[in-house]
Amino acid sequence: MKRKKTLAFRISCLALCLCAVAPRFATVVSDAAGSTSEIQALEQQIEQIKRDQAEYEKKLDELKASSDSALQIKSSYEKEIQLIEQKISSTQTLIEQYDGLIAETITAIDGKSAEIDQRFEEFLDRLRISYEDGFANYLVLILNSGSLTDLLMNTERTADILAYDRALMDSLEADKGNLEAGKKELEDNRAAQQKYKQDLENDKAELDAKRSGLNTYIQSLEADAAKYEQLQEEAIKADEELNARLEAALAALNDNEMVQHPVSGGALIWPVSTAYKVISSPFGNRTVNGRPNFHYGVDIPAPAGSNVYASQSGVVVYAEWHYSYGNYVVINHGGGYTTLYAHNTSLAVSAGQTVEQGQVIAYVGQTGSAYGNHCHFEVRFNGAVQNPMNYLTQP
Numbered sequence: 001m002k003r004k005k006t007l008a009f010r011i012s013c014l015a016l017c018l019c020a021v022a023p024r025f026a027t028v029v030s031d032a033a034g035s036t037s038e039i040q041a042l043e044q045q046i047e048q049i050k051r052d053q054a055e056y057e058k059k060l061d062e063l064k065a066s067s068d069s070a071l072q073i074k075s076s077y078e079k080e081i082q083l084i085e086q087k088i089s090s091t092q093t094l095i096e097q098y099d100g101l102i103a104e105t106i107t108a109i110d111g112k113s114a115e116i117d118q119r120f121e122e123f124l125d126r127l128r129i130s131y132e133d134g135f136a137n138y139l140v141l142i143l144n145s146g147s148l149t150d151l152l153m154n155t156e157r158t159a160d161i162l163a164y165d166r167a168l169m170d171s172l173e174a175d176k177g178n179l180e181a182g183k184k185e186l187e188d189n190r191a192a193q194q195k196y197k198q199d200l201e202n203d204k205a206e207l208d209a210k211r212s213g214l215n216t217y218i219q220s221l222e223a224d225a226a227k228y229e230q231l232q233e234e235a236i237k238a239d240e241e242l243n244a245r246l247e248a249a250l251a252a253l254n255d256n257e258m259v260q261h262p263v264s265g266g267a268l269i270w271p272v273s274t275a276y277k278v279i280s281s282p283f284g285n286r287t288v289n290g291r292p293n294f295h296y297g298v299d300i301p302a303p304a305g306s307n308v309y310a311s312q313s314g315v316v317v318y319a320e321w322h323y324s325y326g327n328y329v330v331i332n333h334g335g336g337y338t339t340l341y342a343h344n345t346s347l348a349v350s351a352g353q354t355v356e357q358g359q360v361i362a363y364v365g366q367t368g369s370a371y372g373n374h375c376h377f378e379v380r381f382n383g384a385v386q387n388p389m390n391y392l393t394q395p
């Protein structure tokens, strides 16, 4: 009897040990709760983008029907393309979140499987050592069970199984059940990930369609001289409107507290790769549609998507979209000086950010009132435009 008590004690210890070290799967999954709330936030963000996009779609249809504003039509296309790009980026982040969650779940399941295998082996070892003649049938049963599942099925049919064995079996069975629940959750996550991957592909197809729609629209403008002229008129008005706004806002900028970076005496670097050295439109007076017009900066043509560099270190004042300047950036260099980079396809910085000279701040494009990829570069002193060529050295 003494021997049996010892065995019972050992197995009780084993069962206790199992309960103590085997966390339930739900606990493991709740470790990823941070990711879950991020996923919810991302899903809401994507829904909001979809609503905004539907609004621009409607606006675009209205504009097309009235066809009284060529620039507004172009800018509506651009705004929508930008929203789709945001949607793609949010969906990509969502997929990464799911990937992270799945990786965590797989690690948890692997850990749990290894633990159950180890406990089961220890349990069998103890039985092999401790059971003798009277329990021969039981031992044969154990040793002939190829897996935990077999053993559980076989023990169901064994009437004389000891109570403490049953408790241990239950514990193992519960662990196995939790493991199965975890696997189910993993499968659900995988299905959700598949769905978002499909959404992402749809977004990309939508983006391509919108881009080709925009190109078709621009081509139709070029073919229609009257409309093209109208577009130029609108663009001039829009430029004047933004210029007035920038003049006032940048003149009021208080930069006493910030580090001053030199702008004069050749301190500025060329804002795109020096491989692109041609200036297609200089600073100052020019003629558009036979009418005098003032150009606030210099235009440097470069391929779409090529880097736009911070001409000097400083702090980003604006990184936003305007229907005339498209995606543009303004950097404050201190001492009253700012530089501006317009018509970018997309931006790499945000307002308030500190940037180093030569840092990529945007990518060349033709957003806003631009037809042809180029960087529109301005230098301003106390808000007023300066000739950039007095500060830049053309490569």
Ligand SMILES: [Zn+2]
Binding pocket: 281, 295, 297, 298, 299, 376, 377
């Ligand atoms: Zn320009």
